[in-house]
Amino acid sequence: MEKNLIIYFSRRGENFCNGSLKKLEKGNTEIVAGFLQKAVGGDLFEIETVKNYAADYYACTDEAKEELRQNARPELKRYLDSLEEYDNIFVCGPCWWGTYPMAVFAQLERLDFTGKKVMAVMTHEGSGLGSCEQDLKRICKGAVFGKGLAVHGADAAVSESLVTAWAEKEAGKAFA
């Protein structure tokens, strides 16, 4: 039986949804990561930065842009050290300026992906997967890659059937 790990980053608070600002009680990616776990099981690991990003949407976009420009690696509250017990790794995050927040790479770079199957999951407001699959391929050396899933962030709460169908297929349970 394959063992799944769902790594995710998600930011609650003010965000852009279908063209207007909205305060999210639960982040879009957090919702999607929960559906994934419900669908295929496995462990959830949340990436959290020591320093919170701004609650204000526009201030946060500035912070994220600067981190991207610097290719920064923000400090995290805790790090996952090993993937040894897992077969499938789902990497879930919001699209920030076309790719994952730098905090996601701060975690991924510490792990050995040799022989693991990696799948990108991105929530977004129009950019789809952006460059996240190419970025994962650069960082997760030795992994094999499944097909990524882009979820429109504003539809996260109603994405369960989409996420479940995709996850069961990618995690190899479609014909089980």
Ligand SMILES: Cc1cc2nc3c(=O)[nH]c(=O)nc-3n(C[C@H](O)[C@H](O)[C@H](O)COP(=O)(O)O)c2cc1C
């Ligand atoms: C800092 C920042 C940058 C963003 N950049 C993009 C972007 O380049 N393309 C896009 O489609 N959406 C972008 N968005 C929208 C988010 O990707 C989208 O709302 C996502 O679902 C948020 O997920 P979360 O609630 O899990 O953090 C951005 C949002 C933030 C806060």
